[in-house]
Amino acid sequence: MQGNARSGGLRSFLAAATATATTAAAAVTFTLTAGAGQAAALDNGLLRTPPMGFNNWNATHCDASFNESMVKGVADAFVSLGLKDVGYEYVNIDDCWAEPSRNANGDLVPNRTRFPNGIKAVADYVHSKGLKFGIYTSAGTKTCNGGGGFPGALNHEKQDAKLFASWGVDYLKYDNCNNQGVDAQQRYKAMRDALAASGRKIAYSICEWGQTDPKVWTWGEPVGNLWRTTGDISDTWSSMIGKVHINDDLARYAGPGHWNDPDMLEVGNGGMTATEYRTHFSLWAMMAAPLLIGSDIRNATATTTSILKNTDLIAVDQDTLGKQATIVSSSGGKVVYAKQLANGDRAVALLNENSSSATVSTTASAVGLGGSSSYRLKNLWSKATTTTTGSISASVPAHGTVVFRVSRG
Numbered sequence: 001m002q003g004n005a006r007s008g009g010l011r012s013f014l015a016a017a018t019a020t021a022t023t024a025a026a027a028v029t030f031t032l033t034a035g036a037g038q039a040a041a042l043d044n045g046l047l048r049t050p051p052m053g054f055n056n057w058n059a060t061h062c063d064a065s066f067n068e069s070m071v072k073g074v075a076d077a078f079v080s081l082g083l084k085d086v087g088y089e090y091v092n093i094d095d096c097w098a099e100p101s102r103n104a105n106g107d108l109v110p111n112r113t114r115f116p117n118g119i120k121a122v123a124d125y126v127h128s129k130g131l132k133f134g135i136y137t138s139a140g141t142k143t144c145n146g147g148g149g150f151p152g153a154l155n156h157e158k159q160d161a162k163l164f165a166s167w168g169v170d171y172l173k174y175d176n177c178n179n180q181g182v183d184a185q186q187r188y189k190a191m192r193d194a195l196a197a198s199g200r201k202i203a204y205s206i207c208e209w210g211q212t213d214p215k216v217w218t219w220g221e222p223v224g225n226l227w228r229t230t231g232d233i234s235d236t237w238s239s240m241i242g243k244v245h246i247n248d249d250l251a252r253y254a255g256p257g258h259w260n261d262p263d264m265l266e267v268g269n270g271g272m273t274a275t276e277y278r279t280h281f282s283l284w285a286m287m288a289a290p291l292l293i294g295s296d297i298r299n300a301t302a303t304t305t306s307i308l309k310n311t312d313l314i315a316v317d318q319d320t321l322g323k324q325a326t327i328v329s330s331s332g333g334k335v336v337y338a339k340q341l342a343n344g345d346r347a348v349a350l351l352n353e354n355s356s357s358a359t360v361s362t363t364a365s366a367v368g369l370g371g372s373s374s375y376r377l378k379n380l381w382s383k384a385t386t387t388t389t390g391s392i393s394a395s396v397p398a399h400g401t402v403v404f405r406v407s408r409g
Helices: 068-080 118-128 157-167 184-196 237-247 274-286 302-308 311-317
Strands: 031-033 041-043 052-055 090-092 132-138 171-175 203-206 226-228 259-261 291-293 326-331 334-340 346-352 358-363 375-379 385-388 391-396 401-408
Touching (some): 052 132, 068 090, 090 171, 132 157, 157 184, 184 203, 237 274, 274 291, 274 302, 274 311, 274 334, 274 401, 311 401, 334 358, 346 358, 375 391, 391 401
Parallel strands (some): 052 090, 052 291, 132 171
Antiparallel strands (some): 031 041, 326 334, 346 401, 358 391, 375 385
């Protein structure tokens, strides 16, 4: 496995999926479809836009603060802070939720201290708020954390998938630790098939970290709804921007129902400036990445909530065309990204990676919008609207990003 970015293992994210349970008899079917020049796609009807929600790992790791009360409190905060209203819906738990051993029937057992009422009770509470619930395990004999680790799902795929379905799980984040050297495709396809036979629609997040060859993004489309392209993110500028530079070369692999995942958001955890967090959020939206909050939103500041609730950028992330942004130009720490949107507009991000402010520029024709005498630019952070004959330019602060939605006049 990769070097341990998180106390004993690389984390991935639990992704989430439709909250509606099917009956036990109505097993979920996974249909493989293929478009021209594309690999067959996993069409389970889920995550046609990138998942939005929460995962506790970045905020808690395996600390005692990760428990039933926290998860319920996060679900409450989704509603009270208006996060549900702008699209956040998955409340996902990560590693350390289980007891160290399976029971006499071979089933996973929720940790009796953290979850005294069990996982189903928590899932039911999350569902009562109109939200969806996600869980975590690993495609190995043990998970990634908690001393010796907790039981993984390798060779228990069908049993665990059925148990998760019975609890009302909507999303599974499936990690890569303690995998015993078993071929990644074999391990992740086994769980795909187990979820399909579970009787419930469960979105499937592959957390293989892009570690082995062939790379997960080359085979992930018919297997999962999203796949981690990187190791674990940390709450620093260098870690965050490093994840961007791995993920931003992989745009051709992303699309409705199958997304590149550069890991969870760190917005609000305190290790970056507000400007850097706005860049973080901007670039995840441009990359059609999952927007999974990694901070304890029960204590969110006004600045944090204003970033997470930027509906203009959420619209860019959730655009139904499902295109990931590509790089238009990159020179001297000044990077221009463009993302095609379903209504014909372009989202354009002007990133300044330098330690001092800089002017970053491009043109409407360069981002794919030529042929008009005028263009409307909406700044998605300041909300100011201007017009231009073609030039797209801004003074961008150090480590900042200006994002425009560009429309033909």
